[in-house]
Amino acid sequence: xxxxxxxxxxxxxxxxxxxxASQDAEAAKGICDALRAAGxxxxxxxxELRGGDAWDRQIRKQIHDCALxxxxxxxxxxxRLEGYFRLEWKLAVDxxxxxxxxxxxxxxxxxxxxxxxDALVPDSFRDVxxxxxxxxxTSPAFVARVAALLGAPASAAFANAPGPGLVNSRPARTRxxxxxxxxxxxxxxxxxxxxxxxxxxxxxxRHAETGVGSQSQPGVTEKSIAVLPFVxxxxxxxxxxxxxxxxxxxxxxxxxxxxxxxxxxxxxxxFKGKNEDLRTIGESLGVNYVVEGSVRKSSDRIRVTAQLIxxxxxxxxWSHTYEEAISDSLNVQDQIASSLARALQVTADSESRxxxxxxxxxYDLFLRGRHAYEKYDTEGxxxxxxxxxxxxxxxxxSAEAAAWLSRAQLDIALFEYDKPSGxxxxxRVNAQHALSLDPKAYHAYLYLAWIHMIHDWDWAAxxxxxxxxxxxxxxxxxxxxxxxxxxxxxxxxxxxxxxxQTALGLDPLSPEYHVTxxxxxxxxxxxxxxxxxxxxxxxxxxxxxxxxxxxxxxxxAEGKFQAGLDEMRQEETDAGRNAGLAMAYHSLGRRAESDDxxxxxxxxxxxxxxxxxATVYAYRGELDQAFMWLERAYSQRxxxxxxxxxxxxxxxxxxxxRYKAFLRKMNLPE
Numbered sequence: 243x244x245x246x247x248x249x250x251x252x253x254x255x256x257x258x259x260x261x262x263a264s265q266d267a268e269a270a271k272g273i274c275d276a277l278r279a280a281g282x283x284x285x286x287x288x289x290e291l292r293g294g295d296a297w298d299r300q301i302r303k304q305i306h307d308c309a310l311x312x313x314x315x316x317x318x319x320x321x322r323l324e325g326y327f328r329l330e331w332k333l334a335v336d337x338x339x340x341x342x343x344x345x346x347x348x349x350x351x352x353x354x355x356x357x358x359x360d361a362l363v364p365d366s367f368r369d370v371x372x373x374x375x376x377x378x379x380t381s382p383a384f385v386a387r388v389a390a391l392l393g394a395p396a397s398a399a400f401a402n403a404p405g406p407g408l409v410n411s412r413p414a415r416t417r418x419x420x421x422x423x424x425x426x427x428x429x430x431x432x433x434x435x436x437x438x439x440x441x442x443x444x445x446x447x448r449h450a451e452t453g454v455g456s457q458s459q460p461g462v463t464e465k466s467i468a469v470l471p472f473v474x475x476x477x478x479x480x481x482x483x484x485x486x487x488x489x490x491x492x493x494x495x496x497x498x499x500x501x502x503x504x505x506x507x508x509x510x511x512x513f514k515g516k517n518e519d520l521r522t523i524g525e526s527l528g529v530n531y532v533v534e535g536s537v538r539k540s541s542d543r544i545r546v547t548a549q550l551i552x553x554x555x556x557x558x559x560w561s562h563t564y565e566e567a568i569s570d571s572l573n574v575q576d577q578i579a580s581s582l583a584r585a586l587q588v589t590a591d592s593e594s595r596x597x598x599x600x601x602x603x604x605y606d607l608f609l610r611g612r613h614a615y616e617k618y619d620t621e622g623x624x625x626x627x628x629x630x631x632x633x634x635x636x637x638x639x640s641a642e643a644a645a646w647l648s649r650a651q652l653d654i655a656l657f658e659y660d661k662p663s664g665x666x667x668x669x670r671v672n673a674q675h676a677l678s679l680d681p682k683a684y685h686a687y688l689y690l691a692w693i694h695m696i697h698d699w700d701w702a703a704x705x706x707x708x709x710x711x712x713x714x715x716x717x718x719x720x721x722x723x724x725x726x727x728x729x730x731x732x733x734x735x736x737x738x739x740x741x742x743q744t745a746l747g748l749d750p751l752s753p754e755y756h757v758t759x760x761x762x763x764x765x766x767x768x769x770x771x772x773x774x775x776x777x778x779x780x781x782x783x784x785x786x787x788x789x790x791x792x793x794x795x796x797x798x799a800e801g802k803f804q805a806g807l808d809e810m811r812q813e814e815t816d817a818g819r820n821a822g823l824a825m826a827y828h829s830l831g832r833r834a835e836s837d838d839x840x841x842x843x844x845x846x847x848x849x850x851x852x853x854x855x856a857t858v859y860a861y862r863g864e865l866d867q868a869f870m871w872l873e874r875a876y877s878q879r880x881x882x883x884x885x886x887x888x889x890x891x892x893x894x895x896x897x898x899x900r901y902k903a904f905l906r907k908m909n910l911p912e
Contacts, residue, residue, distance in 0.1 A: 256392055257283040259304055261330040262314035263322050269353040269378030270314055276380035277388060301326075305333045309392055311347055315361050315372075316354045323362070335364045338478075346370075346391050346480070353378050357632050369539075370480045372610075373621060374628045381620040465586055466503035468527045468553075469493045471514040472535040472546075485537040486511075486616070487609030488546060488575055492533065495579035497718075501588045505529055506719050506749035512782065524553025527750060531559070533582065542568050548578045550585050560585040569602040604636040608643060615650055626650045641680035648672035648689045656696065656881060666697040684714035688724050695731060696881050699908055704728050719748040723755060730758065733887045733911055735766050753783040757792060764796055764890040772796045772890075791818040794826065795891055803829040817847050817854050824858045825891070836862070848874075853882035857891045868892075869900050876907070883908065 258277060262270040274286040285304050305311065311334040319327065338347045350363070350372045361367075373384055469492050472485040490507055497504040505527045513523055520532050535548040549561035562581060564574050599605040611629030614622045627650040633643035648669045655665025670693050676686040687710045694704035708724045715721050726741035742759045749755060760775030776793035779786055794809030807830065810822030820843040827836035840858050847854060856871035875883050886892065887910055895901040902912045 256309045257285050257304075257307070258310045258312055258388060258392070259308035259330075259334075260284060260286045260312050260314065261327050261334070263316065263318040263325055263327055265318035266314050266316050266353055266378075269316070269375075272378030273312070273314075273351065273375065273380050276385055280385045280389060282385075282389060282392065301330065302333060305330060305337065309347075310349055310388065311337075312349045312351055312388075313363070313367065314378075315350055315352045315363060315367075316356055320356060320360075320362055331364055331367075335366050338366065341478075345478070349373065349388070349391070351375055352628075357635065369476075369478065372625070374625045375621075381624075384621045387621070465501055465531075465588060466505075466529040467496065467531040467533060467550075467582070467586070468505040468510045468523065468529045469496065469533040470523070470535075471511050472537050472548075475536045475538040477540065481537060481539045483610050483613030484539060484544075484571075484606075485535075486613055488537055489533075489535065490612065491575040492535075492548075492578050492582075495575060496582060499579075499583055499588050502583070502586065503529070503748070506752065509749045509751035512751045520551055520553050520556055528747070529553060531586065535578075539568065544568050544571050544574070546574050546578070548582075550582055568606075571602055571605065598642050599633075599640065600637055604633050604640065604643075607633045607636070608640075608646070611643075611646060611650075615646070618653070620654075623650050623654050627654070639679055641676045641683045641686070644672050644676035644679060645683050645686040645689065648676060648686060652689055652692060666693055669693060682714055684711040684718070684721065687711035687714070688720060691724055691728065695728065695884050697879065699884065701728070701732060701909060704731075717748075719745040719752070719755075722748075723752075723758070726758060730762055730888045731884055731910075735762050738762050751782050753779045753786050753789070756782065757786070757789070760792060760796070761888050761890075764799070765888050769796055769800050773800065785814055787815050788813065788818040790814070791822045794822050798825060798829050799890060799893075817843060817851050820846070821854050821858050825861045828862045849878070851880070851882070852878055853880040853885075857889065860892045860895050863894050865895060865898055865900075868895060869898075869904070872904055876904075886910070 260270050260274060270286060274284045277284050285308060311330075313327070313331055313334070319325075322328075334348055338345075341347055348367060348370060350367050350370065352361075352372055352374050354376060373387075375381070375384060469489050472489045474480075474482045474485040489510075493504060493507055493510065496502060509527055523532055524530065530553055532551045532553045533548060534551065535546060538545045543565060544567075545563060545565045547561070547563045550559045551557070552559055560581065562578075564577060566574055599608065607629050611626045611633065614629060615626035616622065617625075627647055630643045630647035630650065633640055634647070637643070648671075651665055651672060652669035655669060669689060673686040673689045673693070676683045687707045691704045691707040691711065694700040694707065698704075705728055708721070708728055711718075711721050712725060722741050722745040726738045726745065729735075729738035729741065739759060739762050742755050742762070746752065746755050746759070756775045756779045760772045760779065763769070763772035763775060773793065773796045776789070776796055780789045780793060783789065790809045790813040794806045794813070797803075797806035797809060803826065807823070807826035810819060810826045813819035813822050820839045823839035824836045824843065827833075827839060840855075840862075843851075843858065844855055852871050852875035856868050856875060859865075859868035859871060872883075872886075886908070887905070892901075905912050
């Protein structure tokens with residue numbers, strides 16, 4: 243509410259206006275302080291309502307002049323049916339009606355557990371994505387988002403926010419080494435390609451019981467399709483979550499169609515916002531057909547246009563426009579998928595997405611949660627979890643919402659946005675709950691398998707659950723990838739490589755899959771192939787966490803020490819950069835600089851990344867210290883330890899008896 247000083251005559255117009263009930267002043271101050279620390283101007287009044295015509299004119303002018311309007315929503319605002327902040331909200335809404343469609347202006351923030359569906363707010367507030375900042379605790383990602391909306395330059399205050407790069411580029415993070423063979427949870431496109439791969443037997447008889455094949459990346463098959471991100475054509479361009487969700491749902495439905503190869507979301511969405519030639523897209527993804535679409539929401543109506551295009555010559559094979567009441571939006575993607583299947587002369591799966599959600603409101607919240615999840619930072623994951631909880635409040639029997647809540651909580655724990663032990667347990671409970679609601683919720687089995695690998699170190703349980711997922715969806719790329727991770731963890735290199743290559747046939751632009759394949763090639767001594775995969779990862783996702791470290795480690799192993807140092811200097815993550823520099827300087831004989839980088843790594847990450855420190859000591863040949871830090875990682879239950887058999891930087895430990903003893907301690911094969 244206003245500025246701390248009433249100097250409005252020459253007030254700039256690039257400010258953020260915070261509007262809040264007086265009881266939320268402390269939360270508002272926290273948000274204000276975080277934004278100001280990033281060099282952003284905030285209009286914020288900590289005093290009680292002064293009243294009077296002059297004060298009223300001041301507030302009205304600020305709302306007229308500000309660049310962003312941030313209303314704080316809470317139980318306090320719910321309880322106050324009258325208040326000056328409600329007039330501020332009305333003035334902001336009135337101003338937004340005069341703005342160009344491209345302009346983002348209102349940025350709602352919830353500072354407690356108030357549910358969006360229950361909030362007493364103007365209807366237009368619900369047309370944009372909400373942010374959850376409990377107690378006003380402001381994440382760097384939110385600061386970065388506000389700065390981006392203002393067109394402000396980046397600053398150290400939000401250096402941890404996602405950097406530039408292609409869609410799904412993974413942001414830098416503190417919890418580093420887990421990214422090297424990432425879970426792929428950021429890009430698990432819950433998609434299935436039924437009846438496409440013939441069962442192969444080359445070295446993978448062990449997986450025959452699940453029907454999983456081992457074919458490596460295929461060429462273009464006749465009935466192969468990619469669904470590109472739909473374009474948000476709404477007046478204010480604030481329905482991106484709905485456009486993305488519509489495309490994702492069509493992918494999910496098509497992926498259940500026998501005889502049709504469907505590219506996963508990760509790869510298809512790499513072309514979001516791009517103007518690539520469709521023939522180039524078809525060649526990149528290995529498909530003959532591409533689906534484009536758009537979504538326009540106006541009031542209580544939704545209009546969706548979809549078209550099927552031959553990627554070889556650009557010809558349009560089918561197109562249709564659907565216009566429905568927003569309450570009937572659940573039907574639209576079913577209709578699109580059925581029409582596409584008929585156009586391609588394949589039989590569409592009869593399973594409708596309507597069975598997943600009983601109400602349009604729950605479905606809308608679910609799509610908002612999936613969209614928030616894709617930001618893949620603290621703010622995004624916590625907002626996603628909040629949305630999925632709201633879905634469960636509305637529809638307690640939604641297995642899909644419970645599974646996605648598990649997924650968000652698993653990532654929050656993995657990247658230490660929450661205390662890992664509690665986070666993993668919450669993720670476990672919700673995955674198990676999803677299975678109690680729907681025993682066919684295969685992705686819940688996958689999340690349990692990851693928990694068993696990363697946190698429990700229970701390899702038998704991980705294999706059991708991933709096999710359950712494979713029985714349900716044997717050719718889903720995320721199933722294949724999880725199986726590959728289990729194999730790599732247990733040292734079954736050939737099986738792992740075959741599975742990853744098969745997954746890449748369905749999701750060829752997944753950086754996680756290339757990382758894992760490169761990791762397997764590295765540990766088996768196929769260094770040129772490992773280098774190729776590491777370079778592909780960075781080509782797809784230049785900001786991928788520990789991407790430069792992975793490439794740098796391979797270059798060092800190849801004896802290309804200066805090139806390795808150059809890569810380590812570019813590493814985005816702080817722990818990965820310091821570990822990499824310590825290794826590279828050691829290879830170049832620059833002992834003092836290696837010691838300095840290692841000392842910095844220890845100072846900053848002794849409590850949360852002992853495994854990373856152990857790898858540096860191992861690389862430098864200081865084996866006693868390496869084993870000491872491995873023991874510390876074990877006692878800390880370091881999430882990186884599940885990588886131990888597939889980590890080429892530990893090569894100097896392999897012949898030491900203590901290494902085999904440590905593997906036995908973790909119940910891993912020697």
